[in-house]
Amino acid sequence: MYRELLKSFGPQHWWPVSHHARNPSQARLEIAVGAVLTQNTSWKNVERAIAAMFAAGLMDAAKLRAMPEGNLAEVIRPAGTFRVKAKRLKAFMEYLWAHRGGRLDGLGAGELAAVREELLTVHGIGPETADAILLYAVGRPTFVVDAYARRVLRRHGWIPTKATYGEIQRLFHQALPQEPQVYNECHALLVELGKRHCRTRARCAGCPLENLPHDERA
DNA sequence: GACCAGGCACATC
DNA sequence: GATGTGCATGGT
Numbered sequence: 001m002y003r004e005l006l007k008s009f010g011p012q013h014w015w016p017v018s019h020h021a022r023n024p025s026q027a028r029l030e031i032a033v034g035a036v037l038t039q040n041t042s043w044k045n046v047e048r049a050i051a052a053m054f055a056a057g058l059m060d061a062a063k064l065r066a067m068p069e070g071n072l073a074e075v076i077r078p079a080g081t082f083r084v085k086a087k088r089l090k091a092f093m094e095y096l097w098a099h100r101g102g103r104l105d106g107l108g109a110g111e112l113a114a115v116r117e118e119l120l121t122v123h124g125i126g127p128e129t130a131d132a133i134l135l136y137a138v139g140r141p142t143f144v145v146d147a148y149a150r151r152v153l154r155r156h157g158w159i160p161t162k163a164t165y166g167e168i169q170r171l172f173h174q175a176l177p178q179e180p181q182v183y184n185e186c187h188a189l190l191v192e193l194g195k196r197h198c199r200t201r202a203r204c205a206g207c208p209l210e211n212l213p214h215d216e217r218a
Numbered sequence: 219g220a221c222c223a224g225g226c227a228c229a230t231c
Numbered sequence: 232g233a234t235g236t237g238c239a240t241g242g243t
Binding site for chain 3: 040041044045049077078079080081082083084085162
């Protein structure tokens, strides 16, 4: 699947970082913020919210931490569910100060499973958001299972409907070389596939995956 | 006007 | 543990 997608679409160069980011540290913050903002939301709307944050000088961990939640909510309004997300971003900043000295780069070291568990204790950070931050902000080898990945695997009968996040992630970890660059590319390609091709059927005209094995039992 | 988008927390059973 | 619901903008 990965090979077919790469052949069809080419490298996706993810995570998409805006031209506003001044340095690697700010880019990491933008990625982590984007991971929260994109929860159940189109990327287009997230881009607007991110641009508004830069315009307000809020793509800065200290400024973000100091900003009242209600004011932050108004800035990120275009992202949708903005009150919820303002609360989550604030919670994330509090975690950064309490456990990481206000910096993200420490997430790049230490035992991956332990760091991941730590992130999962933060309000508003679930498995997908944690994995997106770990993979894209600090380059850790953990696969991001999103709605697209789940849908594609389900359509091909490769997972049962009730498969959990962890079970699906395990499939990717077993099937792919355990390297962040590969997980990065594969996840991005799946999103591209989801955007370009049918949402309703397993097989549709021109789909790069139409010749892959299809398990009808699952 | 319905439906969807790169989830998650929370209530209820 | 499984299922249901609120959150909310902007595009199709």
